[in-house]
Amino acid sequence: MVDGSGCVGLPGLVDCHTHAVWAGSRAEEFKRRLAGERYTDILEAGGGILSTVRATRAADLEALATLCASRLQKMRRRGVTTVEVKSGYGLAPEAEERLLRAAREAGRRAGIRVLTTFLGAHAVPAEHRDDRAGYLREVIEDQLPRVAELADFVDVYVDQGAFTVEEGRAVLEAGQQYGLGLRVHAEQVAHTGAAAMAAALGATSADHLERIDAAGIEALAAHGMVAVLLPGAMLYLRDAAPPVARLRAAGVPMAVATDLNPGTSPVDDLWTCATLASVTMGLTVEEALLGITANAGRALGRPDLGVLRPGAAGDMVLVETPPGEPTDPEALIQYLGPPSIRAVIHRGRIVEGRC
Numbered sequence: 385m386v387d388g389s390g391c392v393g394l395p396g397l398v399d400c401h402t403h404a405v406w407a408g409s410r411a412e413e414f415k416r417r418l419a420g421e422r423y424t425d426i427l428e429a430g431g432g433i434l435s436t437v438r439a440t441r442a443a444d445l446e447a448l449a450t451l452c453a454s455r456l457q458k459m460r461r462r463g464v465t466t467v468e469v470k471s472g473y474g475l476a477p478e479a480e481e482r483l484l485r486a487a488r489e490a491g492r493r494a495g496i497r498v499l500t501t502f503l504g505a506h507a508v509p510a511e512h513r514d515d516r517a518g519y520l521r522e523v524i525e526d527q528l529p530r531v532a533e534l535a536d537f538v539d540v541y542v543d544q545g546a547f548t549v550e551e552g553r554a555v556l557e558a559g560q561q562y563g564l565g566l567r568v569h570a571e572q573v574a575h576t577g578a579a580a581m582a583a584a585l586g587a588t589s590a591d592h593l594e595r596i597d598a599a600g601i602e603a604l605a606a607h608g609m610v611a612v613l614l615p616g617a618m619l620y621l622r623d624a625a626p627p628v629a630r631l632r633a634a635g636v637p638m639a640v641a642t643d644l645n646p647g648t649s650p651v652d653d654l655w656t657c658a659t660l661a662s663v664t665m666g667l668t669v670e671e672a673l674l675g676i677t678a679n680a681g682r683a684l685g686r687p688d689l690g691v692l693r694p695g696a697a698g699d700m701v702l703v704e705t706p707p708g709e710p711t712d713p714e715a716l717i718q719y720l721g722p723p724s725i726r727a728v729i730h731r732g733r734i735v736e737g738r739c
């Protein structure tokens with residue numbers, strides 16, 4: 385039995401976009417960027433994502449699973465019961481496989497539902513710097529067949545400085561051959577048309593979207609795709625907001641996720657992201673709460689997640705509102721940072737909290 389008096393009950397939260405499996409630290413880089421150094425210069429000198437790739441490649445399965453599990457445990461204590469975890473810091477066949485194995489093992493250890501996404505097309509690794517075509521071939525011909533059994537989705541990072549729309553399409557189509565769901569990092573740094581490309585292929589979500597245009601929004605709406613908004617990355621990159629009013633007007637469902645990663649979004653708290661999505665992007669309270677529950681489930685192609693109804697996953701969180709506030713949903717989003725959690729129920733079982 386759980387005493388839920390004074391609490392708001394919500395479906396277990398769903399974080400539908402994270403890069404939660406990595407090793408190494410970017411704290412030094414954080415300091416340098418605050419001091420005014422440009423990310424592109426840091427990257428040029430072998431830092432940034434390339435330093436995370438080096439540290440992650442050097443870590444064994446056990447070390448990666450331990451690190452990822454502790455990140456997931458912290459999320460579960462805050463009411464998150466499902467997390468999508470991407471690979472993409474291995475960028476080589478064996479290393480990508482190790483990351484996806486570590487993510488699934490971390491989910492088992494943390495007692496949290498993990499859906500995995502293969503993101504071999506996250507960046508071009510240093511050793512392929514002058515051979516992009518060769519790296520793309522490796523992703524499609526070597527990495528993908530090796531990891532297909534370990535992944536639920538395939539994702540590509542299509543943007544200026546990353547992969548092109550055509551390269552992204554080739555990877556997504558190859559993933560589709562293995563029965564993987566499709567998702568895409570799209571329209572973040574520059575408008576490329578990636579969202580419309582992924583929509584035409586049947587992707588479940590397009591993520592970031594700060595620079596999506598009218599045609600892209602139309603494509604998301606026409607194909608029933610979810611727009612995944614990532615306010616942590618927007619904050620750390622001091623970027624502009626995605627066009628929320630136009631997404632809303634087109635009827636595109638919006639999800640909100642942490643984008644947890646050590647570089648551009650070192651944010652592990654989904655509640656903070658919901659508040660930031662309201663305050664900095666203009667989501668309503670209802671949209672923000674749907675964004676971290678039902679619409680996040682839809683972004684993962686799982687309408688049984690992030691909802692409370694017969695036949696659904698059986699995940700629930702009991703949340704205490706801040707002192708003096710009413711037990712209304714708006715009181716959960718109004719304050720920045722995680723609220724007090726009374727209990728977390730996962731697959732019908734109480735896994736966290738007082739009872």
Ligand SMILES: [Zn+2]
Nearest residue numbers: 401403569643
């Ligand atoms: Zn991401």
